[in-house]
Amino acid sequence: xxxxxxxxxxxxxxxxxxxxxxxxxxxxxxxxxxxxxxxxxxxxxxxxxxxxxxxxxxxxxxxxxxxxxxxxxxxxxxxxxxxxxxxxxxxxxxxxxxxxxxxxxxxxxxxxxxxxxxxxxxxxxxxxxxxxxxxxxxxxxxxxxxxxxxxxxxxxxxxxxxxxxxxxxxxxxxxxxxxxxxxxxxxxxxxxxxxxxxxxxxxxxxxxxxxxxxxxxxxxxxxxxxxxxxxxxxxxxxxxxxxxxxxxxxxxxxxxxxxxxxxxxxxxxxxxxxxxxxxxxxxxxx
Numbered sequence: 001x002x003x004x005x006x007x008x009x010x011x012x013x014x015x016x017x018x019x020x021x022x023x024x025x026x027x028x029x030x031x032x033x034x035x036x037x038x039x040x041x042x043x044x045x046x047x048x049x050x051x052x053x054x055x056x057x058x059x060x061x062x063x064x065x066x067x068x069x070x071x072x073x074x075x076x077x078x079x080x081x082x083x084x085x086x087x088x089x090x091x092x093x094x095x096x097x098x099x100x101x102x103x104x105x106x107x108x109x110x111x112x113x114x115x116x117x118x119x120x121x122x123x124x125x126x127x128x129x130x131x132x133x134x135x136x137x138x139x140x141x142x143x144x145x146x147x148x149x150x151x152x153x154x155x156x157x158x159x160x161x162x163x164x165x166x167x168x169x170x171x172x173x174x175x176x177x178x179x180x181x182x183x184x185x186x187x188x189x190x191x192x193x194x195x196x197x198x199x200x201x202x203x204x205x206x207x208x209x210x211x212x213x214x215x216x217x218x219x220x221x222x223x224x225x226x227x228x229x230x231x232x233x234x235x236x237x238x239x240x241x242x243x244x245x246x247x248x249x250x251x252x253x254x255x256x257x258x259x260x261x262x263x264x265x266x267x268x269x270x271x272x273x274x275x276x277x278x279x280x281x282x283x284x285x286x
Contacts, residue, residue: 002138002139003102003139004102004104004113004138004139006063006066006068006099006102006115007099007101007102008098008099008100008101009063009066009098009099010096010097010098011059011062011063011097011098011099011117012062012096012097013094013095013096013097014058014059014094014095014097015092015093015094015095016055016056016058016092016093016095017091017092017093018051018055018090018091018093019090020042020045020089020090021042022051022090022186023045023047023048023051023087023089023090024039024040024041024042024045025182025185025186026048026051026054026186027039027040027048027051028040028182029179029182029183029185029186029213030048030050030183030213030216030217030220031174031175031176031179031216031217031220031221032048032220032230038231039230039231042089045089046086046229046231047086047087047088047089047231048216048220048230048231048233049081049083049086049087049124049231049233049234049236050081050212050215050216050219050233050236051087051186052081052083052087052093052121052123052124052126053079053081053126053212053216054186054187054188054212055093055095055187056095056097056119056121056124056126057187057188058097059095059097059117059119059128060115060117060128060130062097063099063115063117063130068099068115068130068132068135069113069115069130069132069135070132070133070134073132073133073134074130074131074132074133075130075131075240076128076129076130076131076211076212076240077114077129077130077131077239077240078129078237078238078239078240078275079126079127079128079129079211079212079215079236079237079238079240080126080127080129080236080237081124081125081126081127081233081235081236081237082124082125082126082234082235083123083124083233083234083235084121084122084123084124084125085122085123086123086231086283087123087124093121093122093123094121094122095119095120095121096119096120096121097117097118097119097120098117098118099115099116099117099118100116100117100118100127101115101116102114102115102116102138103116104136104137104138104139105136106136106137110133110134110136110137111134111136111137112131112132112133112134112135112136113132113135113136113138114129114130114131114132115128115129115130115132116128116129117129117130167253167254167255168254168255168256169225169226169253169254170251170252170253170254171221171224171225171252171254172221172249172250172251172252173217173218173221173249173250173251173252173265174249174250175209175214175217175244175245175246175247175248175249175250176246176247177246177247178246179209179213179246179247180193180194180207180208180209180210180213180246181193181194181207181246183209183210183213184210188210188212190210192204192207192208193207193208193209193210194207195207204243204245205245206245207246208243208244208245208246209243209244209245209246211240214240214244214250214265214272214273215236215238215240215273215276218238218250218252218263218265218273218276218278219233219236219278221252222252222254222261222263222276222278223278223280225252225254225261226254226261226280228280228282229280229282230280231283232280232281232282232283233278233279233280234279234280234281235260235277235278235279236277236278236279237275237276237277238263238273238274238275238276238277239273239274239275239276240272240273241270241271241272241273241274242267242270242271242272243272244267244272248267249267250265250266250267250272250273251265251266251267252264252265253265253266257277259279260277260278260279260280261277261278261279262276262277263276263277263278264276
């Protein structure tokens, strides 16, 4: 099997600084309430672990800048986050990034590739999976031999087949009309989240919500449903199945899974977030 030339590529190291205001704006953008003082008040602040994903957003942008995919057609397919230690209220985080692997999803030149971009720091390990149409067909091996990332390790728990049965918990995940406009201030300023013309160009009636915002918002609701504190999140993963429009109310279904909670979000019967998994480990930082 032929490896992609970017597989294993070093994307560099970067130090990103932030302050308490940045962490609070992020918490509000993903749905924290004013009454949750330890998420929105600097005197009691616990930084949401998913804030790390905004700090590490530079890494997939670096790879896109190298021409790995067409930014007008590539999709953020899924996201994984493993928390190693809590983020400080303010400070600097040094991260290193690499292309963990590239999966070939077909044999023709029109086939897609999936790029796994891994970002590591002392505080977290995060992996973006980017679906890139038209970038596959680089592998000489038969299709049956592909689909397993070399050295990629476990992909994290996915929604169990048992979840096809009745959920253990059903709840609602409410988004709000200004959510994409607010979330973009945390770093991802792609036009499809603010510009109606850009959204129309991808077939959407209006600007869409960031996938990472939806995933983080879901983790807050999962925490509430299972009686955990959202800042105690130690593992999170999910696949982005369809766009969410700010202001839509999503149906969130939860299942007990080994070591944590599996979840799925739908809007009017259509999956928007699948293969969700969250693990919370209580800490002493309260």
